[in-house]
Amino acid sequence: MSKYRAVSHVIFDMDGILLDTEGVYKKAIATIASRFGKNYTSDIVAKVTGTVERESARIAVTEMKLPMPVEEFQNEFHKLSYDFFRKYGVTVFPGAKRLVHHLSKHNIPISVATSSSQDSFELKSAKHKDFFKLFDHIVCGGSDPEVKQGKPAPDIFLVSASRFPDKPNPEKCLVFEDAPNGVQAAVNAGMQVVMCPDENVPSELRKNATMVVNSLDDTPVEAFGLPELIK
Known part of the structure; x- marks a missing residue:
């Protein structure tokens, strides 16, 4: 059997x-995190991957202790990732x-x-x-x-x-x-x-x-x- x-x-x-597309998402989140001296590590990547955008933002902000509201992070992530998609394609x-x-x-x-x-x-x-x-x-x-x-x-x-x-x-x-x-x-x-x-x-x-x-x-x-x- x-x-x-x-x-x-x-x-x-x-x-x-x-x-x-995952490279684009990683690049967008890492770009935001780097402004605050934070690293988007592989264990956080594993938690974020496959979640809806709002949940991705919540996990990223919480796990990296970013000093910004989840909604602000989501808006910036949304804009950055869309810019990258338009620029580099998929x-x-x-x-x-x-x-x-x-x-x-x-x-x-x-x-x-x-x-x-x-x-x-x-x-x-x-x-x-x-x-x-x-x-x-x-x-x-x-x-x-x-x-x-x-x-x-x-x-x-x-x-x-x-x-x-x-x-x-x-x-x-x-x-x-x-x-x-x-x-x-x-x-x-x-x-x-x-x-x-x-x-x-x-x-x-x-x-x-x-x-x-x-x-x-x-x-x-x-x-x-x-x-x-x-x-």
Whole structure:
């Protein structure tokens, strides 16, 4: 017996999984922190990654003891990160592109469940519209009224599952995540989760994942009953 359950639907996080955006977020937070002589360390990065913007701001201010209101930090972070996105653009991870095209070709229902707001999603995905057309739907947790709580609460993944036409049971969904908060959200939703973490995420924060990979196209998806990805 395989230790993995067969699935029928796949849900992807976006930042750090599909799009190479985490560097921009780190740069924005580190820029603000440096003004106060603070360091945005890897353990704080792990706590922030995958959270909605308001929660990211609260964690950053609290953990680094920054002398500014959370709302002020959020506004500055929002402006800086958007400026960086416009200036540098965003790329799709090659491994993600291969896996998404593979699943789409085999008619596997796929969706995106991102903590980003709708306007943030539009900005980051602007140059990749054809790629995102491959997905059945997009859930933007930062602005979707049905997503009551952000990750690590399971809301965003349960909402995403419910929006597939056939409304699969959570156990039939496989999630791809990079962040510990996202992994925990998937586990809380009753879903299996493949983690493709940033190198700064410590090993103890990877333990809840069903599987850990270095790149999405390294995932042996056939272990979950999906068509094998041939390299």
